[in-house]
Amino acid sequence: MKKKVLYIIDDINYVSGAQKVTLFQMKEMQKIADIYLLSLTKPKEILGFLDNNHVLDQQIWIQTEMYALSLKTVMNSSKYSLKEKMLRILYAVSLRCGKGDLYFERLVEQRLRPILEQFDDIIVVSEASKLRRFVSTLERPKKIQWIHTDYARWSEFSEWSRAITRNDADIYSKYDNIVVLSDYCRQGMINKIPSLRDKIVVIPNLIDGDRILKLAKEKCPIDISEDCLKLITVARLDKEKRIDQLLKVAKELQSKIKFKWYVIGDGPDRKELEQLKSKLKLDNCVDFLGYLKNPYSIMSHCD
Secondary structure, eight states, rough: OOOOEEESSTTSSSHHHHHHHHHHHHHHTTTEEEEEEEEOOOOOOOOOSSSSGEEOOOOGHHHHHHHHHHHHHHHOTTTTHHHHHHHHHHHHHHHHTOOOOHHHHHHHHHHHHHHHTTTEEEOOOOTTTTTTHHHHHSSSSSEEEEOSOOOOOOOTTTHHHHHHHTHHHHHHTTTTEESSSSSSHHHHHHOOGGGGGGGEOOOOOHHHHHHHHHHHTOOSSSOOOOSSSSEEEHHHHGGGOOOOHHHHHHHHHHHTTOEEEEEOOOOOOOOOOHHHHHHTTTTTTTEEEESSSOOHHHHOOOO
């Protein structure tokens, strides 16, 4: 009988590299395990490899969806009432105080605890998941945290990241394994939390090479400049990715070499970055292309 394995992804609709590699991993893991998904938001697209019986837990989506979205998204949406927006602000404040996990647990514990205790393994995909502490209190499942960033640097990146990682040494002491992507990330996390040394393991991301090569051969959706150096960056347009630094590098290069730099991706900082691009007079050499389902056909034409 196959093991029952649950993947927890707070917002399945949040497009990122971590989301893509995790979905591919889940698909591959179906060969040896019975795979389930728990998202705090309702999937906008059908996940072809998972049927509805393997997607938990539809009853909590109304309660949790607003909290899984970013504060900025909720505040800019007409979908939510003033009362709901005030509740989301209070939740953001509780996160800053390091109490966000406790707030969220009270919201879902009665419903989720008996369900999650039925699994053999539970994999928490985000190092900022709102359910990390809750999972640490479960008794039956093996608990695994997957970390898709350089934890040591990210945990000090901002006031927010420092607040939500404040209790990680205690939380992760109750996990069986913490998975990081490289030896460098492992050593950084050990330096940060030495007590976790024996729990931290390195597993590189699975890459669907055949799919990438196939997509790279599709027709390129834009006209590529052929008479210059062609650079490409694919990233979420958020502060952590430091695309502002990319623009400063482009400004330095502008007087030295003819180039075109394509930036694929979307995010909360896009408008601000496009304004910075114009301010630096980079409109002729940097293009923000937004989110594309297939960036590989453009990659294949770049240097």
